Amino acid sequence: xxxxxxxxxxxxxxxxxxxxxxxxxxxxxxxxxxxxxxxxxxxxxxxxxxxxxxxxxxxxxxxxxxxxxxxxxxxxxxxxxxxxxxxxxxxxxxxxxxxxxxxxxxxxxxxxxxxxxxxxxxxxxxxxxxxxxxxxxxxxxxxx
Numbered sequence: 122x123x124x125x126x127x128x129x130x131x132x133x134x135x136x137x138x139x140x141x142x143x144x145x146x147x148x149x150x151x152x153x154x155x156x157x158x159x160x161x162x163x164x165x166x167x168x169x170x171x172x173x174x175x176x177x178x179x180x181x182x183x184x185x186x187x188x189x190x191x192x193x194x195x196x197x198x199x200x201x202x203x204x205x206x207x208x209x210x211x212x213x214x215x216x217x218x219x220x221x222x223x224x225x226x227x228x229x230x231x232x233x234x235x236x237x238x239x240x241x242x243x244x245x246x247x248x249x250x251x252x253x254x255x256x257x258x259x260x261x262x263x264x265x
Contacts, residue, residue, distance in 0.1 A: 143174050150182040158199075169208050172199060177215050184219055192216050193235070210239050214246050 142161045149156035158175045176199075180190045192212045196202045202209050213236050221227050229247060236243050 139168070139171055139174075142171060143178065146175055147178055147182075150178070167199075167201065169201070169205055172201070173208055173211055176212060180216065180219060184223075189220075190216070191235075206239070209236075210242055210246070213239055213243055214250065217247055218250065 146156050146158070146161050158172070158179060161175055162172060176195050183190045192209065195212060196209060202212070217227065217232055229244075233240065233244055233247070
């Protein structure tokens with residue numbers, strides 16, 4: 122169910138329609154539905170910001186439902202993620218952030234090993250994130 126006022130084919134889907142799309146997507150999840158991200162994206166090239174926000178929301182809802190969503194699923198599902206390094210990096214950081222809530226001992230080196238193409242930026246971002254959150258990176262991450 123796409124919210125009224127949202128037209129995924131409209132080129133101006135970054136303003137209030139952007140927010141309407143995200144709100145509608147989240148409302149469907151809260152109603153117990155599992156909306157498709159694709160239904161909230163304009164045809165053709167999707168605005169990276171909208172795609173990012175929809176993926177982040179879906180990852181959070183799926184994780185709360187007991188699933189373990191991984192960035193790789195979305196890279197396979199959305200071709201543009203493979204071509205947009207910054208977007209893939211943002212989503213990997215978000216996955217780490219979400220997982221660390223329930224898995225405080227999440228092994229940084231194993232996580233980084235899944236994303237060799239995002240090095241060294243991913244490691245730097247996650248170390249900053251871990252420090253900013255007041256947590257120390259897992260010592261196993263520094264073992265070589």
